[in-house]
Amino acid sequence: MKLLCLMSMAVVLASTSSVLADGDAIAGAVVFKKCGACHTATGPDNRVGPSLMGVVGRPVASKPDYAYSPAMKAFGADGKVWDEALLRKYLPAPQFLVKGTRMSFPGLKSDRDLDNLIAYLKNPAAAQ
Numbered sequence: 001m002k003l004l005c006l007m008s009m010a011v012v013l014a015s016t017s018s019v020l021a022d023g024d025a026i027a028g029a030v031v032f033k034k035c036g037a038c039h040t041a042t043g044p045d046n047r048v049g050p051s052l053m054g055v056v057g058r059p060v061a062s063k064p065d066y067a068y069s070p071a072m073k074a075f076g077a078d079g080k081v082w083d084e085a086l087l088r089k090y091l092p093a094p095q096f097l098v099k100g101t102r103m104s105f106p107g108l109k110s111d112r113d114l115d116n117l118i119a120y121l122k123n124p125a126a127a128q
């Protein structure tokens with residue numbers, strides 16, 4: 001068990017340093033289970049929600065093969081991008097930031113969970 005832990009740390013260390021700076025992608029993969037019923041981050045397919053592959057740095061409501069709600073389209077109409085700052089505003093209370101969004105998720109309240117989740121979204125491969 002201890003060896004396994006050391007090995008997975010080595011994987012994190014070997015991947016990009018931004019993963020280390022912002023959070024732990026492996027812990028973030030566990031947090032992502034809360035999103036996994038509706039989203040994948042490791043493939044392009046949409047589920048109930050759009051694929052989140054490459055979402056950090058992607059413009060809001062920009063996946064052409066996903067039917068966003070009018071609320072999400074309006075929120076992104078001025079060219080907003082899902083950078084870290086915007087994700088940190090959105091994820092603790094999605095319905096509060098984007099009134100009328102179809103994403104029925106109450107929100108992630110823990111900063112640590114957010115750090116780790118964002119590290120995972122930036123680099124899901126680090127957690128595999």
Ligand code: HEC
Binds near residue numbers: 062063082
């Ligand atoms: C119950 C299903 C559900 C859960 C759980 C869920 N989402 Fe969503 N998510 C959606 C739906 C549906 C949309 C599209 C919203 C719209 O069009 O209003 C969405 C949209 C998004 C978007 C905007 C994507 C874009 O292309 O603009 C992000 C970012 C996002 N979700 C992140 C997350 C994260 C991270 C989690 C877990 C912490 C999560 N979601 C949990 C259903 C869900």
